[in-house]
Amino acid sequence: MFFSLDILKIEYLYLVNFLLGIGDAFQNPASEVTISLIVSKENYIKTSGVRSFFNSFITIFVPIVTVAIYALSGLKYILIIDFLTFIFAFITLLFFVDIPKIKVLEEKNKKIYQQCIHGIKYIFLKKDILSLIYFMGFINLIAGMYNTALAPMILSRTSNNDFQLGIVTSSVGVSGLLGSLIVPKFPYPKKRVPLMINIMVFSFLICNTLLGIGKNYIWWTLAVLMGHFFVPLLLANMEYFMRTKVPILLANMEYFMRTKVPIEMQGKVFSARNTIQYATLPLGNLLCGILADRFFEPYMLETSKLQKIFQYFVGSGSGSGLALMYIFLGIIGFIGSLLFKINKNFKKLDD
Template sequence: MNIKTQLKNFYLLQCGQFVSQLGSKITSYGLILWTYDNSGSVLSIALLTICTLIPSILLSFLAGSISDKWDKKNIMIISDSIAAFFSLIVLILLITNSLKIEYIYIINFILGVVDAFQNPASEVAISLIISKENYIRVSGIRSLSNSCITIFYPILSTTIYAFAGLKLIIFIDLATFIFAVLTLIFLVKIPKRIYNTGDNTNILHQCKIGIKYIVNDKGILSLILFMAFVNLIASIYNCNLQPMILSRNGNNKFQLGIVTATIGIAGVIGSILVTIKKESKKKIPVILNIMMFSFSICNTLLGIGRNYYIWTIAVFLGNVLVPFLTANVEFIMRNKVPLEMQGVVFSARNTLQYISIPIGYLLGGVLADKVFEPNVYKISFLTNIVGSGKGAGIALIYIVIGIIGFLGCCIFKLNNDMRNLDN
């Protein structure tokens, strides 16, 4: 395919995925609001994400091997269809007044299984559609798409939830599924060539190949471990953001929507800059410096801030450069890893760098509910920094993880294997 055809095909795929992901995000956010309204617990919210992530991580190797062997489009269509089916189940439970938090945990677990197969299939599909010289450009476009979703889903979800409830949110989710699947079936052309590590290679052996490749490449392994560290800090951050804001602003969901949407606005601006700025020759320093800035500035302002104006500034500064991080990491991975091995290697990478996310969510929930919130008032000078009242303990968590994140980046700066990825 020539470049124009490649990009047209990619835009069609990305359009369908954008609509589908927007619907899924609106629903996920609506379920978080519903759960917090019915439990008032940070740990309950954290468990929603943990139930989704654990099967996705544990099945990542298997799913990556299958995505190398099977048709990518079929995997994506089947995955979307299963996700839509369980959205329909949630809707039926709502209509019959039978929905319980425990049921959402189970459904999220099943959706995590689906994600395990869909994600590597869509990643490899993009590598099949797009040539290497367009990787950075495509990464910028994907970051822009994800940032637009981040802008709109909290505002849409909180508005719809406040005025029409969770039922309408799920109806919208089902409509976006129909659009995405029809686009994928009739408009998107993914090359039929199946890349794998050998037609006679069993799935278990392919998993070992993915692990062996990463272990033998010390630079890639170091980069994955760094991203696992970033994900650990980011998951503690993410699971506490909504509870902290709602606790400190009198449960004002509109202000929460503004702050959350600002994350997306920052991502849009950053994504545009990625697509127009000249590509940096040295990518590892860019990756490390971005996270040092984000950890130190964003988390500190979130911790000491007492109103949504400060929180809005904090999340903007913390996220505006993140598209440069993801673009440079993706560029390194797509160029260093042979195309025929990307399915198994990316799945091994996902397991290693995402296993820290459920740990972070669980840790963030326990720290908030059991440690920081009950005890922050016992040390008087801390209340001078983070204030008092409900949510002050969570604010202190942000300051602590900001310091830990900054120091961790400093340690990774000393890693020669990681720096050598630029050579």
């Protein structure tokens, strides 16, 4: 509308994104509950694999197609296509998707904020679910720092080579796409917690360490491909725990989240989960900037015995401090994952 009236300004984009954020806060928990209602328990893992596949597919190809359309036709046709895809999704959901209704009589007279508090209380009473959310919050903290530092490190170490940056960053989507293909074919493990921990240990040690000690985009691309390949499998198992096993109702991240929470509680629990586990993402973004500018980069420009040892692994010059930070992130992630592995509440998820 703003574009068609020729009054589109950056302030309006902030407003639109703000409204989209509010909408997502309602839409995401609702969509997660819908999956639990229309997908059988046996297909939670396969469904998660399909979702990961298409998310990765979108990550890879949508920017390419968008740039091509923009170059040929401008912003107008991108907005038209965006509107048409919304209409298609709306009609499909309204007429072709049958969502079973849930009878939750005890929630009828509760206000929205009371239901939100109910979901938070439920999580804190379920120590195993809470430990799973803390685990994801920890991963997101590392991921926030990881994602923030990636582009600056590559650009500073390649003299602002956009082509090499594009290869490395696009490999994130490629790796997720390939990894999602193995999820439906992966044999169901008897113990899912060790699988999740092993995936993160591998990702932290391989991906972060190679990013730190790698000196060119070939090594960085290899690091990203290996580090992100098993992430769809991790998410599938985590969601499993949130969706299936509870004392009365059958309510892998997909499997755990869907099996451990009653179906009538899943909307509130997913909302509370998102609040807790995603709060660490912006914290990671903030910490990355502070640590990079105030500590790691200045430290690698100084001269000391310890700095020379680090320099042997990560090199010198601009970006070496960020490379060193990746190594430390890998070590912290590795230690943190092992601590969760021995946590008694975390291990209860497999009971």
